[in-house]
Amino acid sequence: MEIFVLPAVCVALLCAPLVPAVIKAKKGKSPKFAFIANLCTFFGVMLLAIIFPFGEFVSAAEAEAAVDAVISTGAGIGYFGAGLTTGLSCIGAGIAVGSGASAAIGAVAEDPKSFVKSLIFVVLGEGIALYGLLISILIINGLG
Numbered sequence: 001m002e003i004f005v006l007p008a009v010c011v012a013l014l015c016a017p018l019v020p021a022v023i024k025a026k027k028g029k030s031p032k033f034a035f036i037a038n039l040c041t042f043f044g045v046m047l048l049a050i051i052f053p054f055g056e057f058v059s060a061a062e063a064e065a066a067v068d069a070v071i072s073t074g075a076g077i078g079y080f081g082a083g084l085t086t087g088l089s090c091i092g093a094g095i096a097v098g099s100g101a102s103a104a105i106g107a108v109a110e111d112p113k114s115f116v117k118s119l120i121f122v123v124l125g126e127g128i129a130l131y132g133l134l135i136s137i138l139i140i141n142g143l144g
Contacts, residue, residue: 085135088132090129092129092132
């Protein structure tokens with residue numbers, strides 16, 4: 001039961017600051033309080049993520065079964081590599097789309113006929129994330 005409750009609590013803590021931000025945005029007030037609350041809940045969730053693994057929240061039998069399920073250190077490094085591949089490719093795609101999309105908006109504002117050309121550049125930047133995801137899938141398939 002704890003397996004489902006703890007992530008739900010973490011998601012609720014992360015979503016809680018968004019409610020005052022939406023209410024204040026409608027009234028035209030500054031979202032400073034919502035930003036501070038969001039930072040506090042973020043660090044609270046990170047603190048919980050550090051504390052919970054060291055507590056007695058998971059029984060020893062479940063922990064031993066999880067350890068037995070891990071094949072070797074090489075498999076762990078493979079999973080880490082797959083996650084790193086996906087994460088870094090998504091960061092690269094975000095940088096590419098961020099700079100490409102702003103240039104595309106400027107080009108379309110000057111000449112509406114250039115919409116298709118600028119859309120292609122934005123899609124090419126997004127392809128970086130898809131390549132990273134593909135490589136991660138290949139790495140995970142190679143582990144099994």
